[in-house]
Amino acid sequence: MDKITMAIAAPLAVLAAPVLAQASLAMLDSLDKGAWEVRYRDGSATRKVCVRGGREFIQLRHSDKGCNRFVVEDGANEVAVQYTCRGNGYGRTNIRKETSSLVQIDSQGIADGKPFQFSAEARRTGQCG
Template structure:
């Protein structure tokens, strides 16, 4: 991905995310989202590998799939708004106050493989990445 394309995607996130945050609460009031697809993700150690430079890269020990929503805002208490909640794909917009915001889409391929797309603002800077998450096995003790 070129720098120009990354910048366009990041700028789109700045424009689109506030709109999604404004629309999503009404959707959430109609039917509570369960994000059941995330419950199908097997616990264990997962390797997240970005397809382009500057994306999220690392190993995560997951008890469940919800931490994958906020890879660029780990452990932060953010307001989340479900945009899409289907059997094999979810999209969640989230706002973390001054820490930033994001929009994450996770697609379930199988119990060992996920596709992740994320964009937003973290530490005052735009981010946008596509990544693949593969389950490596059980978590190892440190």
């Protein structure tokens, strides 16, 4: 590489490093593993979720495994993820950590051809059964 290319490439490499680290979703990894209960603010039936890595909360309305995800925000106590499930809609979910066993979830999108929007609180309740 010539000097000009090096002068341009070095600062760009430094700038790129934090972007790669941002997509780690470390906050979700810090949540307690086990059984969680999701309580929807609109009074819908509660849902049980077995949390193994916290990412289970991203797609509560889409059980598809092959959805594409894009991390919008990756903070110490809050994450936002947009996702698209080919042929089955899309969503955007914000998850805010209050403690390692309590999170607030806001999500909206399209599932099965219908719009959805919800706010919920999820709490760890014990071990997965």
